[in-house]
Each structure stands twice: as C-alpha cells, then as structure tokens.
Amino acid sequence: MPPIPASMARSPPLGELPPDYTPPARAAAPQILTGSLKAPLWLRAYFQGLLFSLGCGIQRHCGKVFFLGLLAFGALALGLRVAIIETDLEQLWVEVGSQVSQELHYTKEKLGEEAAYTSQMLIQTPRQEGENILTPEALDLHLQAALTASKVQVSLYGKSWDLNKICYKSGVPLIENGMIERMIEKLFPCVILTPLDCFWEGAKLQGGSAYLPGRPDIQWTNLDPEQLLEELGPFTSLEGFRELLDKAQVGQAYVGRPCLNPDDLHCPPSAPNHHSRQAPDVARELSGGCHGFSHKFMHWQEELLLGGMARDPQGQLLRAEALQSTFLLMSPRQLYEHFRGDYQTHDIGWSEEQAGTVLQAWQRRFVQLAQEALPENASQQIHAFSSTTLDDILHAFSEVSAARVVGGYLLMLTYACVTMLRWDCAQSQGTVGLAGVLLVALAVASGLGLCALLGIAFNAATTQVLPFLTLGIGVDDIFLLAHAFTEAPPGTPLQERMGECLQRTGTSVTLTSINNMVAFFMAALVPIPALRAFSLQAAIVVGCNFAAVMLVFPAILSLDLYRRHCQRLDVLCCFSSPCSARVIQILPQELADSTVPVSIAHLTATVQAFAHCEASSQHVVTILPPQARLVPPPSDALGSELFSPGGSTRDLLSQEEGTRQKAACKSLPCARWNLAHFVRHQFAPLLLQSQAKAVVLVLFGALLGLSLYGATLVQDGLAMTDVVPRGTKEHGFLSAQLRYFSLYEVALVTQGGFDYAHSQRALFDLHQRFSSLKAVLPPPATQTPRTWLHYYRNWLQGIQAAFDQDWASGHITHHSYRNGSEDGALAYKLLIQTGDAQEPLDFSQLTTRKLVDKEGLIPPELFYVGLTVWVSSDPLGLAASQANFYPPPPEWLHDKYDTTGENLRIPAAQPLEFAQFPFLLHGLQKTADFVEAIEGARAACAEAGRAGVRAYPSGSPFLFWEQYLGLRRCFLLAVCILLVCTFLVCALLLLNPWTAGLIVLVLAMMTVELFGIMGFLGIKLSAIPVVILVASVGIGVEFTVHVALAFLTSQGSRNLRFAPVKDGGISTLLGLLMLVGSNFDFIIRYFFVVLTVLTLLGLLHGLVLLPVLLSILGPPPEVIQMYKESAEVLSPPARRAGELRWGVSPTLPQSFARVTTSMTVALHPPPLPGAYIHPASDEPTWSPDATPTANGSSNLTSRGPCLATE
DSSP states (O other), rough: OOOOOOOHHHHOOOOOOOOOOOOOOOOOOOOOOOOOOOOHHHHHHHHHHHHHHHHHHHTTTHHHHHHHHHHHHHHHHHGGGOBBBBOOOOHHHHTTTSSHHHHHHHHHHHOOOSSSEEEEEEEEEETTTOOOOOSSHHHHHHHHHHHHHTTTTEEEETEEEEEHBBOOOOOOOSSSSSHHHHHHHHOOOEEEEEEEGGGGGGGGOOOBBBOOOTTTTOOOOOHHHHHHHHTTTTSSHHHHHHHHHHHHTTTTTGGGGGSSSSSSSTOOOTTTTTOOOOOOHHHHHHHTOOOOOOTTTTTEHHHHHHEEEEEOOOOOOOOOEEEEEEEEEOOOOHHHHHHHTTTTTTTTTTTHHHHHHHHHHHHHHHHHHHHHHTTTTSSSEEEEHHHHHHHHHHHHHOOOOHHHHHHHHHHHHHHHHHHHOOTTTTOOHHHHHHHHHHHHHHHHHHHHHHHHHHOBBBBBBHHTTHHHHHHHHHHHHHHHHHHHHHTTTTOOOOHHHHHHHHHHHHHHHHHHHHHHHHHHHHTTOOOHHHHHHHHHHHHHHHHHHIIIIIIHHHHHHHHHEEEEEEBBBEEESSBBBTOOOEEEEEEEEEEETTTETTTOOOOEEEEHHHHHHEETTOOOOEEOOOOOEEEOHHHHTOOOOOGTTTTTTOEEEEEEESOOOOOSSOOOOOOOOOOHHHHIIHHHHHHHHHHHHHHHHHHHHHHHHHHHHHHOOBBBBHHHHHHHHTTTHHHHHHHHHHHHHOEEEEEEESSSSOOOTOHHHHHHHHHHHHTTTTOOOOOOOOOOSSSSHHHHHHHHHHHHHHHHHHHTSSSOOHHHHHHHHHHHHHHHHHHHHOOOOOSOBBEEEEEOSSSSSSSSSSOOHHHHHHHHHHHHHHHHHHHHTTOOOOOOOOOOOOOTTOOOSSSGOOOOOOOOSSEEEEEOOOOOOHHHHHHHHHHHHHHHHHHHHHTTTOOOEEHHHHHSSSSGEEEHHHHHHHHHHHHHHHHHHHHHHHHHHHHHHHHHHHHHHHHHHHHHHHHHHHHOOOOHHHHHHHHHHHHHHHHHHHHHHHHTTTTSSSGGGOOOOOOOHHHHHHHGGGGGGOOOOHHHIIIHHHHHHHHHHHIIIIIHHHHHHHHHHHHSSOOSSSSOTTTTTTOOOOOOOOOOOOOTTTTSOTEOOOOOOEEEEEEOOOOTOOOOOOOOOSSOOOOOOGOOOOTGGGGGGOOOOOOOOO
C-alpha cells in the first residue's frame, strides 16, 4: 500500500470538522425496554446531562477555567497566614455548651483566667524496680536533685530571677512593725511539698535570708522563731506576731527536726539526733506525712509525698517505691502584680507577658537541671515536669512537619506519575497525574485557608493528620476521572470528550464527595472542640477537593488533550513525539446493501492501522490490514468502562489471526499483567462461584462475630502517656506519676444565689457527703477538715475561748478590752455587732451570745462581719483553706489601742458569689474510676441543690473526663444519623433504595468491625477514635458506591456486573503512609493504625463482600436488551481478498433500515523501545448477554454537539 498523502494524514485542528460534517443524533439505545424510560434512569440521565454540559463548557474554556481556578484556590490558601493553632487544653477538650463549660465560664468570670499557682514536680524512683526508697541514701539523692533545682537562676531583662522571687507564698501576714514586716517578707518560705520537710534538710530548699545587727544572716537552716522572739522581745512589741506563730504552730520550725545526715557540720544542736549521730528511721519519720514550717496549716499527706507504699498489719509504713517533691510558683498575673511598681522592674517596662516569659524560662531550666542532677550510674532516677513542659509538648504536637508533608506529597506525585505513564504517548497521562496531585495539594491548602478565614482554630489533629488524609481521599477522584477520560466510548467527538467523561464518572464523584462531607459534618456532633474543629475542617477541605476535581481538573484533562493532539511527549511536553499517532476523520459514507435497526442513526467505528518509519526515506508509512471484519464492541463481561484495562473499549475491529503482523511484536505475559487484569479475569470469576460466595459469607460473618466480641474489650480513656512520645523523659515522668501519684486536686465550688449565713448546716452536710466519696482522700483523723467554713468556725471558737478567759479574769469588761489578749479583744468587737446599719453596736450582747452556738453554727447576723475579721486576722488559715472568696471581703486591721472607737465599726463582707472547698482525689487509674468519682460528685451536688445550695465540682477530672459520661451515646447517635443520611443521599442519587440499603448494610458492618478491631489492638475509645469511626462511614462510601453504581447500570445477570476498585485504596494508603514518620506514637496508634485498618476493611468489603451480596441480593439491571442477536446477524459474509467490508446478514428484522457510518481511522506509530503490542486475543470475548451499559445510560441524554473549542 502506498504512503498516505500528507493532506490526508494531517489531522484537522482540534475542535474543527469539515463544513459538511453533520454530528450524529444521540438516540436512545436499543437496549432500553419498550415504552417509557424508568424514572430513576431518566432522572440520572438528566443529572448526567447537566454534567455533560458542564464538561463541554469546561473543555471549551479550559484555559480560562484553569487560570480562574488556580487564582481562586490560591487566594483562599493565603488565609493560612491568619491561622491560629490552639494548644489550651481547656479550649480543646471541654465540651461546648456542656455543664462543665458553663461551670468553667462561671469560675473564670469570678476568679479570672488563671489558677492561683503552677506546679513543678520531681519524682524519684529506683532504677531497679520494686526497690525500697525509704533510706537515708535515697533521701540524700532526692535532696541533691531538689537542691539543684531550687537554686535555678535565669537572667532576663537585665535581672536575675531565682526561686524566692517567683515562688508561691501562702498567707503572708500583715504586721504593723516595719522591721518585722521586712524580715518576714524576705524570710517567708516558698510552698514546697516535699518529703524532705520531715527533716532539717528541708530548710535548705528555702532560699530567703534576713539580716539583723549583731547576728549572722538569718536563714531557715538556723532560724529558731521562738528563740528569735525572746531575743527581740525587750526591744519591740511582738505580741501579735507571737500569737500568730503560736496559732500556726510554727514552734522551732526546721531546727527542731532530725537531720538526714547528723554528721553535717550545719546540723543544728536542737535536732533530735544531733548528739546521738544516728541516722533517722526514714519510714517512721515519713509515716503520717510531713509538715511545712506551720504544723497546723502546712501538712503534706503521705499520698502527696510517697508512692508504692507498703504497710504492716498494724498500718505502719514499711517501704515505698517513689518520692515526690512539688514546687509551687506564682501565676504570670500574680508575678506581674507582685513586682508592678517595684524598684527592680521600673526600668524594663514590666508587663504580664514578660512575667510569663520569666516563669517559662525558669521552668525549662528547672526541668533540665533536675534531670541532670544525678549521675548516670546512680541507683535512683529523677523525673521532672512542669506546666511549661506540657505546653511545649502540645506546641510540638501541633507543629506542622514540613518534611513529612513534602515527603507524603512527593510519594503521591511519584505514584501518580508512574501509574499513569504509558509508552504510547497518546495514552500516557503522567503530566495529568502530577498536575492532579498538585491540584489536590492546592485544594487542601485552600480549604485550610478558608477554615482559618472562618475563624476555626487549628489543632494537633489538623496539622498532623488532615493534610495526609484529605490527600488520599482527593487523589481517588483524580484517578477515576483520568482513567475514564482515556477510555471514552469509540467515536466520541473530541469536543465532547470531557463532557462524556463527567457524564460517566461525575455521579460517582459527586456521591462519594457528598457522603464524605456529610460524614465529617456529622462527626462535628461530637461536642469536643478539638474534634469538632477537625471534623469541620475535614468537611470543608473535602468540599474544596470536590470543587477542584469537578471544575479545575477537567480543564487540566482538556489541556492535556491539546498536548496529545499536538503530538507532544508526555511530561516533556516541549518535545514532539518522533512517531506520533495521527487521526484521520473519514466522512460518513453510505453503506449499500446493509440494514440496521431504525433506532440507530449512525455507526462510528475505529479501524486500526500500523505505521512505521522507513530508515531510508524517513517517511511514515501506514498500512491498513488486508482483511478485517466488523464485530460488535468487545464487551467486558465482568465490569464497566470505569475500570477496564487499556484498549478494551477502543477497538471495534478485530483482525484475522494469521493476517496480523504480531509475530514480530509479541507481548510478554509479564508485560500484559496488571492489577485490573488480575481482578477482572482471575479474581472475579473465582469470587462469583457458588462455593466461593458461601466461603465469603461465612468468613465475613465470623469477622463480624469476632468484632462484636472485640467491641466488648474497648475501654474508654485517653491518658497523657498515650499522647507524649514514648522513650522521652516526659513520658517517663507521666508513667511514674500515673503509677505512683494518681492524685488530683479538685474543689467543690459554691455559687451565689443563696444565703450562706442561713445555709451553714447544708454546707456542712455537702462537705460531709463529698468527703464520703470513695475517691476522696480523707484527712488524718487528728486534722481539721481543710475547708474555709471549718477554719472560720474554729477560729471564732478560739477567740471566744480567749474572751471567756479574759472576761473571767477581769481583763475585759463591758467598757474596756485593752487589758485583754489580742484574741479576746477581737472577740469583744465581734460580740457587740448587731448587723443593723442603724444601730450596729450593742454592748449588752457581750455575755448573752456566743460567736458559735451549741449546734456549731455562726449567728447569721455575725456571719459576714466575722468573715471580714477572720480574713484579715488569720492569713495562714485563709491560705490553707483555698477559699478564693468572691467578692473578696474588705480589708480591716485590728487596732487594740484605738481610742476613737472607729475600730469597733467593722465593715461586713458582701454576700458571697463564689467559694470553694478543696479535696484530693486518689486511686483514679482507669476511666471507669474517673466516671465513678464524677457521678458521685454530681450526685452530692444535686442533693445539695435540693437543700438550696448551688454547687458544682471543679478540677481536671471534671474538665477532661466528664465527656466519657455520654461519649458512647453521642457516638451511637452520630453513626445512626449518618447511616440514615447516607441511605437518603445514595437513594436520591442512585434512585434505588434497594442498592442504597445494601451499601448502608456494608458500611454499618465496616464500622462495627473497625470498632471491634480497636478492642483487639488495645486502642481506647475517646473523642478522637469516635471521630474516625463516624468518618469511616463516609470514607467507606469510596469503596462501595463505584461498585454499586457500575452494578446498577450494567447489563446481564448478577454475576456479570462486577467492577473492581483498586486505585482509591492504594492512594488512600499512600496518603496515610507518612503518618508513620510522626514522632508521636499517638498519631501512629490512633490515626495511622485506625485509618489503615479502615482502608483495608474498605478494600475487602468493596472487592469481596459487596460483589457477593450484589450477586445474591442485588437489584435487577436498570436497562435490558430489547432483542438478542443471533449468531447469523453479525457473521461476516464472504470477503474478497484485500477488501475491507462490513457485512450484515440479510436476515435482520424488517424494522431495520439503512445506516450511514462515520469511521475514524487511527494510525498507530511503531512501539517505543521496550514496548509490547497487545494481541487481540487478549481482549475478552463479547457476549451479547453481558454488554456493559454503564455508559449506555449516559446515551439516554438527548444532546447536541459541543461548540468549537476556543
């Protein structure tokens, strides 16, 4: 055959056809049942028609759409500049609108945003597990670490900051004597809860000192308060200060306690073991706890100091496995207020932010030095932790890992490029794959930017997980559209290629995207702010992905069509292909002596020809096969066009065996093999056998049964040890704390709205009821309950006793109290108060009333007046009670020697709106323990509410564990609602409730199985797995809808309508793969593992279970054949050698009429090096009973030709 002339070989410009070309009319396919179309098919055809118009419009203006799309998404991505990363635990984990949220708001409204102090902790444990730590040697090592930490100094803003400047000091008294006041200010000790306080060495941690003429520097290591007062007594009046120390039971302070090392040169002579030089019995000294400098108000219970304790049958302490010391620092606001206006900070522009910076720097240095205090070969190990350490962990947890993000997207780019590259430049889509992944990356960035513009705060889940999860989900649709675009039905005009692609795949993309968005929006029902923000952000990002895939990516495909039309190489599009495929449009020719059904107006066929370059002439020679016959389109008996292997939907002519030149280009089996080929030709026939179906149902039933059992193993909870990276020092501390010191400071808050003065009995009952809870640590039997109401009442009883004694001795009379004691004078002033603003004083009440009646209640008319006096006169008791009164009572200073009488008028405190009783909870190891404690506390508050007292519990257990009271109920509600929504969405878009029901059944099974597998993996249920479980319903749609839609729109029996899914699962797994590189085990266990299991379950259910269920219970096809061809209909007649003819049997029905054909001849170039030509025998044989019509349904839409491309 001579070479084809250049005029004939040159392809017309894209979008241009000869002027006399008439586009074929798109009539209804002959496979539709006689009569009107079924409503579901018609509605879907209408929707597909809209998608077809959208695709054609995008293809006509692909350049404009691409530019505007990039501009819009890029502008939204700029919103990331205003993104806020939230690390406040309360803002992340307290349920929105919950009772706890309202209570927290009330607390902050009354007390402000910050706590009274922050804690820095040291925990010491033996390196050999189980070893007794109650030895002088172990205490010496603890002293070494604590002393190193207490001497920390940091230099900031030109100042030096040490512990004594920034520590929390409880109840500093106001003294009229200026010298004593200055000395107390310098000496007043920091609050340090340590087992060293049982010994003289505890004084070494206090860094204050004072100077008096003629004496060495006064420090707590050498201070004997009783001796000091005796020495100063002749020079100044210290009676009030002496009574203060006596009430606080200070005694000799630290110098009266035993020395751990009696050989220490500074061990005071007053130490009990100073002269004997015997080491103390550590267990006996620590039994019952230790005291600070005040025995009455600073008692540290054993549980605060010792862990892993063991006792003898009599209850005596024998051994322990851990020691703990806690240093309390001021809050930033307190530190700012303390130094505001001070000469030390007047030149640095002192602010609250600077105070916070000072505290953070000191805490970091504290942790560092404490951890390095002991040598590596020491028998003990130190774990240090501070509030700043926790903040640093949360910040590190929330930081975006640029390396992992870039690595994940590069991996996806590589996968997309490799899987879409082909030797055939006309079919290669490597550039499309690269552009698609980059487009999804831009869509993710734009979605997150939109979230930032909407004010949705980011958190660790957003930065660590969302970029990879949404990448995997978004690339699924990219693969789907790209594959469908290359497998357009034969004869599709170039101007309609994008419309045809969206028409066939747009429904699936829309369905999966809407279900994903609905799933994440439903997950936002979980009332945890961090997870609600994550769910909303995921829904918005999925929406942006959907917009990018449906609007911008079709423009990319259309631009790639230009590249292929211009015969450019893939990826390297600046270079032309040496032997490019050329397309010749042959005008329709009338076929004589042939008849076809009247319902078919035109027949478009593709004739394969082979081209090669002649080395001598450098001409392209194209050869048509000498013999060919017309056969029906090769059908894929087991699937739809969405996932067919390359070439199966392109060829309408098959060559005679023996006439084709396949000897020289024979394909190798390994080159022909691919995953789709295996699934369709090996896996599917095996799966759909009766025996295989039975095995599948049994196995999945067993999996469901095991999952139901595993669901019973799932425990609630999320500990800090699950979040912090394993192997770090922080994880070591948290593990030791959870094991040995599971103590939580909580408070019982009483609100306003009731009369405290007349509700004292109800307040005492509330305290007693709360104290009786199993989790509440009871105080020692010899100690007064540590509440303000008890301290207040006891103080009144104490001054009443002093008054009675002074009255009996005659030191106090009706007209004078100056000769009485300080306490007697205070009682005198209180007893004459009436509470009446008109007549506030009544001296006749001195002997007729008591400050506390026989029932232990304070007279209501004295309650608020006495509260003012107690707050001003007993600062140590007030600090120990941690009452935190609001409004705070007014300041009032007692003046025993006032002669004007003004000191008798005491201002009453305002009615209280906030007060609290402190408690310690212990033994809380599991979430069930927390839930039990929370329920008991809530019940006690509810009982008090019936008595008229408004109260609520406060503390970290109630902030972070109360969510578990209703978490499972919230989870079940969200999943049920989501399944119903999924059913409605699928039924609406598929217009087939039967199929929608099967999809929902499979999704419900996936959720149950994922929940059960979590139980076997030991993954606890918290708000994070709940979000993933809820989102699994939407993500699972990706693996089921494509199969169900292809089954619904295909012809044939149930066994012949199976379409596999593979790229979606692979891309999702690749997107999740980079989560393995996270430094946080929490991300790996709770996100990567769970989402990977979900993806594998989705693949199993989509590839195995759903096809089996559809083959057994699936609905009938929406379209069936109106007639069935006989073997003679399409048999070719006798042919003359070298002649290309279409032969049609004259025995066709009488309703068939003449037809004209529009024939496209594709001239294929010779293969590039390493390529193989697939023989025609590899194509599946056509069966008239199983003609796939997934795109047949698309032909139902009556549409005209697309306009020429601009």
